[in-house]
Amino acid sequence: MKKNKVYISAALLALSLSACTKLNEKPYSEITADNFYHNKQEVLAAVLRPFTHANAWAAPTGQVGYWRLQELSADQLAWPQKGRHGYDGGNWIRLHNHTWIANDDNAWNPWRLMFWGMGFCNNTIKDLSTLDFAKIGMTEADKTSIIAETKVLRAWHYLKLMDLYGNIPIVTEVGVPTLPATKPRKEVFEFIEKEIKDNVEQLPKLSPELVGRVSRAGAYAMLVELYLNAQEWTGTPRWDDCISYCDKIIAGDGGSLNGAIPALEPDIFRAFANTNSTSPEDLFQIAYDFRSGNFRFGWEGDFWHYRQRQIYNADRDGNNGIVVIPTAYDAFKDNDLRKQNWMLLGPQKKDPALRANEADSVVLGTEEYNGKPLVFVKEIRRNSEGETGPGGMTRGEENSGARFAKYVPGKLDDPNYWGNDFVLYRLTEIYFNKAEALMRKNGNVATQEAVDLINTCKKRAFRAEDWTTEAYTTTSLTMDELLAERGREFIFEGKRRTDLIRFGKFTTGTWWDHQPSSDKYKLFPIPFKQTSINPNLVQNKGYE
Numbered sequence: 001m002k003k004n005k006v007y008i009s010a011a012l013l014a015l016s017l018s019a020c021t022k023l024n025e026k027p028y029s030e031i032t033a034d035n036f037y038h039n040k041q042e043v044l045a046a047v048l049r050p051f052t053h054a055n056a057w058a059a060p061t062g063q064v065g066y067w068r069l070q071e072l073s074a075d076q077l078a079w080p081q082k083g084r085h086g087y088d089g090g091n092w093i094r095l096h097n098h099t100w101i102a103n104d105d106n107a108w109n110p111w112r113l114m115f116w117g118m119g120f121c122n123n124t125i126k127d128l129s130t131l132d133f134a135k136i137g138m139t140e141a142d143k144t145s146i147i148a149e150t151k152v153l154r155a156w157h158y159l160k161l162m163d164l165y166g167n168i169p170i171v172t173e174v175g176v177p178t179l180p181a182t183k184p185r186k187e188v189f190e191f192i193e194k195e196i197k198d199n200v201e202q203l204p205k206l207s208p209e210l211v212g213r214v215s216r217a218g219a220y221a222m223l224v225e226l227y228l229n230a231q232e233w234t235g236t237p238r239w240d241d242c243i244s245y246c247d248k249i250i251a252g253d254g255g256s257l258n259g260a261i262p263a264l265e266p267d268i269f270r271a272f273a274n275t276n277s278t279s280p281e282d283l284f285q286i287a288y289d290f291r292s293g294n295f296r297f298g299w300e301g302d303f304w305h306y307r308q309r310q311i312y313n314a315d316r317d318g319n320n321g322i323v324v325i326p327t328a329y330d331a332f333k334d335n336d337l338r339k340q341n342w343m344l345l346g347p348q349k350k351d352p353a354l355r356a357n358e359a360d361s362v363v364l365g366t367e368e369y370n371g372k373p374l375v376f377v378k379e380i381r382r383n384s385e386g387e388t389g390p391g392g393m394t395r396g397e398e399n400s401g402a403r404f405a406k407y408v409p410g411k412l413d414d415p416n417y418w419g420n421d422f423v424l425y426r427l428t429e430i431y432f433n434k435a436e437a438l439m440r441k442n443g444n445v446a447t448q449e450a451v452d453l454i455n456t457c458k459k460r461a462f463r464a465e466d467w468t469t470e471a472y473t474t475t476s477l478t479m480d481e482l483l484a485e486r487g488r489e490f491i492f493e494g495k496r497r498t499d500l501i502r503f504g505k506f507t508t509g510t511w512w513d514h515q516p517s518s519d520k521y522k523l524f525p526i527p528f529k530q531t532s533i534n535p536n537l538v539q540n541k542g543y544e
Helices: 040-054 066-072 088-098 103-128 141-166 185-202 216-228 230-234 239-251 336-341 427-441 446-461 465-469 479-490 498-501
Strands: 282-287 424-425
Touching: 040 141, 040 427, 066 088, 066 103, 066 141, 066 427, 066 498, 088 103, 103 141, 103 336, 141 185, 141 216, 185 216, 216 230, 216 239, 216 282, 216 427, 216 446, 216 498, 230 498, 239 427, 282 427, 336 446, 427 446, 427 479, 446 479
Parallel strands: none
Antiparallel strands: 282 424
């Protein structure tokens, strides 16, 4: 992980069988607990392994993980077929329409990746629990803190697995039991809560040295998420607990990346910039550093057009995949700075450094608009064929849909090029969560404190001359409006499915060409590949 100067590189040596004559030789080609943990750096390498693995499932970096299920099943983002590209076996269409099945890779891949990461946590906890830290120059306090960090990270994996699948097995030791049984969601919730609360005070407070690691602030934020969704996940609301841990974060009890206490960025865009490793707003993130560690938050694969490197003067293009649903784009007012800056729409120009002359300034298409100016449009339909109307998931073209621009890598010569950390929790979310808990305690009616919390965040998205007509009041901040504002503020951040479920809109709502679905789709099925080999797993209702 970048700021800790810990870069992990494991190269296994290939032994020549023809040269090996002594069968009792120690196999130095295998990295095991007794020949690996020699110093602090090797301990941290094991601790950080689940973090680097989380890049595969928690962020939109090209694999079917938690993020894709959260966003592509909801009302803001989609991966439509665009001409001859993007059908991909109908995977994204099934997510969009809520027609996935237990044998679907969309159910299997996140399960596989997330339990894999949880297994890294279990392995590290086992190894470090018996390690003599004094022999490698570390203290018992170091040991307590590092094991606590790994247990909280494991709890975070379980939180996300429980969110997607509901009833899941609880495994705290690799391979034990061999065929773990499904546990009720309420029991999983209680396990997560206990693991975090038992260990959170053993964690150091968030500081610049802990960017990309689990700190007390990150653990508090996990508890906030847990309690915010407690009514949906267990049947019992926990609004006061949610508010209590929000207050701890806001007061600085969990620490900050920059300053004594966390703070909202005055500039709403800085929390996602390629210098956001020092943002006082960010509480827990996956850390990247392309310059120092050749490790980037590679969102271009999911989002960017085939020629998008020309727009940013970058070194990669994308798969032209995920775009903003038209109804989600229209949910932003035109004077909203988030609409103007977090999404690309309209004619696309090359970065000035790439233009031979002004006539060479236009980015050109490659498919339906081959050799013609590339103009991103909000509609997902066959405009080149004269189609009108709402379009649909199989009706896209290469320029269909507003594009992702919440994170921008900088130019090739930028010293922080592609150094953006992917934010998992930020202070803005804590403000929103506290406001929601206050409103739900108040019969779903806004209190002045709730209004003030949301307005403090929202104000950054409007110019001063517009703010007087955009500020919420206790009358205008309804629950429906709070959900809509959450969508505008947290678009692209992997939150939307959970929000829609909590507000009762995920399976009942209509958006763009999506129609209401069955309540069973509030959970994903336990993957068929798992139930077919483990008879102790109980399939979720409706997927039997």
